[in-house]
Structures are given as C-alpha cells and as structure tokens.
Amino acid sequence: MEYKKELQRLIEDFKTNYLPSVSVDLVIFGFHDGQLKVLLLRWKGTEEWCLPGGRIRNDENLDDSAYRSLRERTGLREIFLQQFYTFGDVLRYKHIDQHETLRKLGLPEEAVHEFANRDVSVGYYALVEFENVVPTPDFFTDECRWWDINQVPTLLFDHNDMISLALKTLRRQLSYQPIGYSLLPDKFTMPDLQQLYETILGQSLDRRNFQKRMLGYGILERLEERKFGGAHKAPYLYRFDKEKYEKVLAEESLFVG
Amino acid sequence: MEYKKELQRLIEDFKTNYLPSVSVDLVIFGFHDGQLKVLLLRWKGTEEWCLPGGRIRNDENLDDSAYRSLRERTGLREIFLQQFYTFGDVLRYKHIDQHETLRKLGLPEEAVHEFANRDVSVGYYALVEFENVVPTPDFFTDECRWWDINQVPTLLFDHNDMISLALKTLRRQLSYQPIGYSLLPDKFTMPDLQQLYETILGQSLDRRNFQKRMLGYGILERLEERKFGGAHKAPYLYRFDKEKYEKVLAEESLFVG
DNA sequence: ACAAAAGTGTTCTTTGTACACCCATGT
DNA sequence: ACATGGGTGTACAAAGAACACTTTTGT
The missing domain is CATH 1.10.10.10 (Winged helix-like DNA-binding domain superfamily/Winged helix DNA-binding domain)
Known part of the structure; x- marks a missing residue:
C-alpha cells in the first residue's frame, strides 16, 4: 500500500532529521468579508480538524521552522509571524486518549507508537493577506481551508486553547502597536x-x-x-x-x- | 571515579525519564540592598557561569517542571513564575562551539555526545524573596549565588540574552499590573x-x-x-x-x- | 535645633472619549 | 432627490505628570 510506505519513510525522516519532543503549531489569521478567519486542516479520512503545524529540523532555527511551515501551508513568505506561548501540559490531548486519537486518525499501529510521545509545542500566530493564500494540505490531511473564527469546531488536542490565547495576545498587541x-x-x-x-x-x-x-x-x-x-x-x-x-x-x- | 559513575547514571536517567530536545531555563530575580539580583550557577571546576535550568520529565507538565527546578535551586515553592519566551536558535551557543563548551566544562567524551544535541529551551522568570532563598548548586555546578543584575558576566550559551528579555518582559509587566x-x-x-x-x-x-x-x-x-x-x-x-x-x-x- | 526622609493635595498637561454637521456618490 | 456612508473638528472627562509644604525622627 502506497500510503503505508510513504508513512514509513516519513517516520524515518522525522527520526533522523527532526527534533523529537518539540513541535510548532500555527494560528494563521486572515481577514475576509468582514470576518476574522483561521486556517485549519482536516485529517485524512476523518472529520477531525486541527491547526497546521510542523517539526523542527535538527539544523534549523525555531523561528525558521515556523516560517517554513507557514510557507508550506499558505505559499506566503515574509509575513508577520510571532511566537506567543509554549504549551507543555501532559494532557494536551483533552478529548480522548492520545493513542485513541492517533488510531482514529487512521495511523497504523506501528506509527501510533512513534507519534504517541508527548510533545511540547511552541505556538506562533501569523497575520496574512487572505487573497494571497493558497491553502495546501500536508501528508496527514486532505483538506486545508479557512474557518470563521466564531465557527471553529472542537479541534484535536489543545488547539482550541491555542486559538483563544493567540487571539487574546493579538488583541492586546493591537492596543499598543499598529x-x-x-x-x-x-x-x-x-x-x-x-x-x-x-x-x-x-x-x-x-x-x-x-x-x-x-x-x-x-x-x-x-x-x-x-x-x-x-x-x-x-x-x-x-x-x-x-x-x-x-x-x-x-x-x-x-x-x- | 565516583563522578564518572554518577554522571553515567544521570545520563541514563535523562535518556529514559526526560524529554529529549527540550529544556527549561530560569531567570530568578531577587531584590536586596536596593539592587536587583539574578541567581547564577558556576560549572564544576570552571569559572563559567550560567542560568539555572532543568529538564522535563516524560509525565510532567511544562510549568511543573519549571516549578520543580526553581524549588531545587532556591528551596522555595508557591512563588511567582512565568513563561516569557522560547529560545530555539541553532546557535544558542554563541561564544564557542558547543562541543568545545561541554569539554571545557569537564564532561568526559562520551557525555559530550549525549549532551551535545541542540535543545529548544523554554524561558521562565521568577520573582522571589531574597532572604528566604537557600541557593543550592546541582550536580554540574559547585556554586550557586546571587549576582547584581548590572554585574552579570558573560554567560554560557545565550543566557545573557535570556536575562535581557526576561528583564524587558518584567518591566513591561510592571506597567500594567502590580x-x-x-x-x-x-x-x-x-x-x-x-x-x-x-x-x-x-x-x-x-x-x-x-x-x-x-x-x-x-x-x-x-x-x-x-x-x-x-x-x-x-x-x-x-x-x-x-x-x-x-x-x-x-x-x-x-x-x- | 537641624538635617533628612515621610506624609499629604492641587494644578496642569496629556490622552482618550463622546458627539454633530456637511459632503459626495450610486440608485 | 435622497439615502447612505465618508470626511472633518470641538468640547468634555479621565489619567498621568509636575510640583511644595508640613511633620517626624535620630543625631
């Protein structure tokens, strides 16, 4: 099966070229039709949504890794991107057990074990020009699209909290800088x-x-x-x-x- | 040699019980004699100083890990502690090559390889009551003491930057909350x-x-x-x-x- | 008694908020 | 012509900065 083979390759790649235990998650804000939007991804074969994110290459600066993920999902570069908080609760996987989550997402058993290690995740938020974005899903997802900030569904992991805090930070920032x-x-x-x-x-x-x-x-x-x-x-x-x-x-x- | 044996045990412990690639660093502020102080550690057998820090247990929340490190260095609990930024540049080791640093710190060759992986570090700052602190060195250090904020020497890694940013955050915070x-x-x-x-x-x-x-x-x-x-x-x-x-x-x- | 720090209120300036009228455009 | 939103300025309120005199204490 092509998917499994590709997955295996990906896991290998992660193990050798990326930092374990740390990841980056992005809250990408756009503005359209008088509404604030967030870019979300839908996991392959499910109805579960989550934030875009990525991992950090061994030889890559943390900020660069966030920029890279952003570029991969939106096609944009040189845009406003800022770290806002680092999330490290063991129970970042609120709704269901993490192994359950991963199985539910269709990962084969051996992959579940690889990915089920608990991560610390550095949250960034970005402001992008809606019109210029080409939403692009990644290997694990088959849909990438904008959601109205007020209609975001219950997301995987602690991603709803991340959006809340990103928005809070953005609002505060608004009060003291353009x-x-x-x-x-x-x-x-x-x-x-x-x-x-x-x-x-x-x-x-x-x-x-x-x-x-x-x-x-x-x-x-x-x-x-x-x-x-x-x-x-x-x-x-x-x-x-x-x-x-x-x-x-x-x-x-x-x-x- | 007792030290080497203990080191070996420690490395094993880190490998099995702690998250790789992530660490926590603490900027601990105290106030005494009309001066703002920071708590620093001196590496065993050297004149090199750095910030206290720690690692995150596999089953431990990020915040709890910061609290634990703080408790271990100061004997204090229930004090003001706040995450301020996460540092992830590859070159967090400005002054000299990281392997050099570690050798200089007296780590045996095999330990150098274990510790030389590049870390992402979550920075926290704490405000503590000077009088109540019992500065306590850890395994890698033989001195733990207060430094006047204006007389901090050149520290290992990017720890001078961390102090600067912690102070900047603290100052800003001062303007909108007690x-x-x-x-x-x-x-x-x-x-x-x-x-x-x-x-x-x-x-x-x-x-x-x-x-x-x-x-x-x-x-x-x-x-x-x-x-x-x-x-x-x-x-x-x-x-x-x-x-x-x-x-x-x-x-x-x-x-x- | 005096030098030095602590207690206390008022004025002024600056910043932010509330508010109303006229003008230009597409229908 | 008119309904609707856009352009502009002034008066009031609140918050912050500047400032001086009296009181208390140890020497």
Whole structure:
C-alpha cells in the first residue's frame, strides 16, 4: 500500500532529521468579508480538524521552522509571524486518549507508537493577506481551508486553547502597536482598516477617534486615489509606509534586539 | 571515579525519564540592598557561569517542571513564575562551539555526545524573596549565588540574552499590573516598594504619584505599625492583601483561563 | 535645633472619549 | 432627490505628570 510506505519513510525522516519532543503549531489569521478567519486542516479520512503545524529540523532555527511551515501551508513568505506561548501540559490531548486519537486518525499501529510521545509545542500566530493564500494540505490531511473564527469546531488536542490565547495576545498587541500590514491588501480605505480592528477586537469603534489614532502613528500614506464603486461617497485609499511601520513595531517589540 | 559513575547514571536517567530536545531555563530575580539580583550557577571546576535550568520529565507538565527546578535551586515553592519566551536558535551557543563548551566544562567524551544535541529551551522568570532563598548548586555546578543584575558576566550559551528579555518582559509587566508580592518581605514600607520599582525600571519615580498608583490598585493594607530605627520619620508598614492581589493579577493574565 | 526622609493635595498637561454637521456618490 | 456612508473638528472627562509644604525622627 502506497500510503503505508510513504508513512514509513516519513517516520524515518522525522527520526533522523527532526527534533523529537518539540513541535510548532500555527494560528494563521486572515481577514475576509468582514470576518476574522483561521486556517485549519482536516485529517485524512476523518472529520477531525486541527491547526497546521510542523517539526523542527535538527539544523534549523525555531523561528525558521515556523516560517517554513507557514510557507508550506499558505505559499506566503515574509509575513508577520510571532511566537506567543509554549504549551507543555501532559494532557494536551483533552478529548480522548492520545493513542485513541492517533488510531482514529487512521495511523497504523506501528506509527501510533512513534507519534504517541508527548510533545511540547511552541505556538506562533501569523497575520496574512487572505487573497494571497493558497491553502495546501500536508501528508496527514486532505483538506486545508479557512474557518470563521466564531465557527471553529472542537479541534484535536489543545488547539482550541491555542486559538483563544493567540487571539487574546493579538488583541492586546493591537492596543499598543499598529497591526494590519500583512492582513490588508496593499491599498485600503480607512473604513477597511477600522473594520479589521473591530473584527479582531469584537467591538465597534468610533470612526473619528479611530482615524485620529491611526494617523497619529504616522505610518499611513494617503493616496490621491479614491475607491469608487461603493454605493456612497468615495473613501480615500491609504497605504502603509513600510519603513515607518517597521520602526514603530520595533520600538515595542519583545524580540531580542 | 565516583563522578564518572554518577554522571553515567544521570545520563541514563535523562535518556529514559526526560524529554529529549527540550529544556527549561530560569531567570530568578531577587531584590536586596536596593539592587536587583539574578541567581547564577558556576560549572564544576570552571569559572563559567550560567542560568539555572532543568529538564522535563516524560509525565510532567511544562510549568511543573519549571516549578520543580526553581524549588531545587532556591528551596522555595508557591512563588511567582512565568513563561516569557522560547529560545530555539541553532546557535544558542554563541561564544564557542558547543562541543568545545561541554569539554571545557569537564564532561568526559562520551557525555559530550549525549549532551551535545541542540535543545529548544523554554524561558521562565521568577520573582522571589531574597532572604528566604537557600541557593543550592546541582550536580554540574559547585556554586550557586546571587549576582547584581548590572554585574552579570558573560554567560554560557545565550543566557545573557535570556536575562535581557526576561528583564524587558518584567518591566513591561510592571506597567500594567502590580508586582512585588514575592519579592518583598511580608511587611514593608512604601519607600521599600518604590525602591523595588525604581530598581527594576532603572529610573526614579515621583514619590506622591507612586503612592497614589499603588494604593489605587486596592491591594495594599496599611498596618498600624511603623518602622522605626531609620534615622528619620518612621514610615508606615504595609502588607499585600493576597486575595485582592491575585484577583488583579488574574484579570490581566495571559494564561489560558 | 537641624538635617533628612515621610506624609499629604492641587494644578496642569496629556490622552482618550463622546458627539454633530456637511459632503459626495450610486440608485 | 435622497439615502447612505465618508470626511472633518470641538468640547468634555479621565489619567498621568509636575510640583511644595508640613511633620517626624535620630543625631
């Protein structure tokens, strides 16, 4: 059976080229239709969904490994990606026993034993531009697609918790630094940006105060162009000034300078 | 040789009972003499210093493993401990080649190979009451003592970076939630608390505004007692109201509720 | 009595929030 | 022409920063 053979090869590959006991999980946020979306994967032959993730190569930096996984699932590079928490509870497999889970996922018995070691998982979250993503399943999954953040089903492992914490971190981050660069298309209107904020925060904001604050960051460039086609007054288009944007981000960043 | 035998036993123990590829490192802050201190360990037979750390048992939660290591080095339990970042660069061993480091540390050749696998390390920081700590070296080290935060030498691995980031996180945390519970003795004066803040932040604060803010948290209880013996006016003593303190902390916590 | 630290309140500045009118566009 | 959303500015409230005088203690 082709699948089994491929699986065997994969297990071997993992054993020799990747770090045991550690993995990376990604909460990939996108924004579309006024809704915040998360990218999820469906396990082969089941109705079980989970977050995309990956393992760390022996010779690979942790961050690079997260970027690599992100690239493999979305086709995107150079986007906003940030570590938010490391999950290490023994019972990260809440709903059912882990061996059960793995069997349920259709892994043959010998593979179950290989994968059933408990992992510590480093959580990253990413903000990506919805339109540019080409959702791509991996070997273990046969579907990769966006889910509305409010309609995420019960996921495998502790992945629902991960999404909650990622969102919480994202919301906090929103309050002290700008966000939106990699979530919106190149040119966007102020109402677009506001809708993004409102969606992430789950509350509505005052239009005038919002605009004041955003312009106050000094990271937006107003274009001459306007966006016609809406049923009403044509709003101005804006673009991020990438240089200033990065500067503002860097000032408040947690990363080791 | 007794040491070699013990080392062999230890390596065996690690291989069977602990997760490979992952470790925990601790930045333990204490406060004494108006100075912020960090607890460091000196490797057996060398002048090389590093952070205390530990490994995760197969059946142990990540957080519990950090608590255990902390207890082993300080004798303390139930103190403030928080994950701040996970370090996973391949070159976490900046100064010299890792094999060199390990040999330099006096490990026999066979042990070098066992330990030379690259680890991902989860960083935690702790705030402890200086007076209560009994610094205790472990198997690999023959000294454990406090260092002034401004006089920390060049440490092994990426441990200087870890301290920097821990301090940065601590400073940020200070701005939106109270700190001090486990860093100060049970009863303390407002100037004591202020000095703690000034030391951590590395800047002086206005006495009146500081007091206003602290009392504003509603977590301090002023005692009738005062602290005599200083050369001047006797300041009041305060105590934290543990219950309210925990409540304020919980409101802003990042942890999964 | 005096030097040095501690207790206490008020003013000012800055930041954020609330709020209303006019204008442009597609139908 | 009109309904709808977009553009803009001002007044008020809250939070934070600046600041001075009186009191207490040991020497």
